[in-house]
Amino acid sequence: MTHTGKPGHDLTGDETGAPEPDGLGARLVVDHGTFRLDIALTAAPGEVVALLGPNGAGKSTALRALAGLTPLTAGHLHLDGKKLDRLPPESRPVGVVFQDYLLFPHLTALDNVAFGPRCQGATKAQARATAAAWLDRMGLAEHSGAKPRRLSGGQAQRVALARALATNPRLLLLDEPLAALDARTRLDVRAQLRRHLAAFEAVAVLVTHDPLDAMVLADRLVVVxxxxxxQEGTPQDIARHPRTDYIAQLVGLNLYTGRAEGHTVRLDGGPTVTTTEDLTGRVFVAFPPGAVTLHSSRPTGSSARNLWRCEVAGMETHGDQIRVALTGELPLAADLTTVAAAELDLHPGAEVWATLKATQTHAYPV
Incomplete structure (x- = not known):
């Protein structure tokens, strides 16, 4: 995705919270009962940042704090050099696209989009002209007179995005914007959203559970x-170097920690793994489930440097393959075709041998 900003540029300033002139610089601290959110978040103009994390991690709390819907317990929030900490939501240059869109059911698509400019002081005619232009950009000009109940999920999502953008926000917040869509619509709307975000010149923060949404739409991922x-970094870096079990599962990798001596890694509480990297000290070792080969008996003459005896703990459909959960010498996941699973007569409790070539592993420092 092409943007004018500088992804990863530090905007937090010093410990007093002094920001750089442009973009987002925040430390969000929110206490809610026994839960405490404490994250630093920066973004340059033109950058799309995705917040990823499991349920209850604090992603939505962070988004609400940025929008002004949840007050900060401590920390700071600056946008384009201006302090937003104590400004009410309606006074912030922030646009929000909620998961359920929250369109006004009694207003047409045109008037939904015109609502923001009207609140900013535009005349009815000016607001409607702005709204019409945004609906046209979204490919919804012919639906301007429709009320939300007559719109499809994808159309409603684009109206909600147009409503958020019509106020010319300096910070665009997207809360699971594709979650309410069916699979086919999601594919189309994701592509459209990517184009709109690529053209957006201010900061965008996306909250999502879907790794594909994050990988396609964001310049940088922040995992909470x-x-x-x-962990934070580019989608490519995080996909290649996961640092927690959650991230490894998110990107579909087996992940372990251990101590390396050359090409051999002694896993914590487990066997050794032979890797291509020559390292010393604490490391992560990762490999995809598709790199694992299963055998019904101990293989002979195999070129694989890694061999473990395992037991099938469970099986599930994973795309067009079967994902097999294995326990034993090394707990891991393996992907294989339906035909291969049938030929091996796999079932819970079955004993198998798992092999892995060293060239399929990836080791990197902790």
């Missing part, structure tokens, strides 16, 4: 677990 940032 238990109210803290556990």
């Amino acid at each position: 677990e238990h109210g803290r940032v556990v």
Whole structure:
């Protein structure tokens, strides 16, 4: 995705919270009962940042804090050099697209989009002209007179996005914007949303559970677990170097930690793994389930450097393949075709041998 900003540019300033002139610089601290959110979040103009994390990690709390719907317990929030901490939501240059869109049911698509400009002081004619232009950009000009109940899910999502953008926000917040769509519509709307975000010149923050949404739409991922940032970086970097079990599962990798001596890694509480990298010290070892080969008996003459005896713990359909959960010498996941699973007569409790070539592994420092 092409943007004018500089992804990853530090905008937090010093410990007093002094920001750089442009973009988002925030430390969001929110106490809610026994839960505490404490994350630093920065973004340059033109950058799309995705917040990823399991349920209860604090993603939605962070989004509400940015919007002004949840007050900060501590920290700071600056946007384009201006302090937003104590401004009410309606005074912030922020646009929000909610998961359920929250369109006004009694207003047409045109008047839904015109609502924001009207609140900013535009005349009815000016607001409607702005709204009509945005609906045209979204490919919805012929639906301007329709009320939300007559719109499809994809159309409603685009109206909600147009409503958020019609106020010329400096910060666009998207809360699970594709979650309410069916699979086919989601595919089309994701592509459209990507084009609109690529043209958006301010900061966009996306909250999502879907790794594909994050990988396609965002320049940078910020992974939050238990109210803290556990990893951030480009989608490519995070997919290749996961640092927690949640991230590994998200991107579909087996992930372990251990101590490396050359090409051999002694896993924590487990066997050794032979890797291509020559490292020393604490490391992560990752490999995709598709790199694992299963055998009904101990293979002979195999070129694979890694061999473990395992037991099938469970099986499930995963796309057009079967994902097999294995326990034993090394708990892991393996992907294989339906035909291969049938030929191996796989079932819970079955004993198998798992092999993995060293060239299929990836080791990197903890």
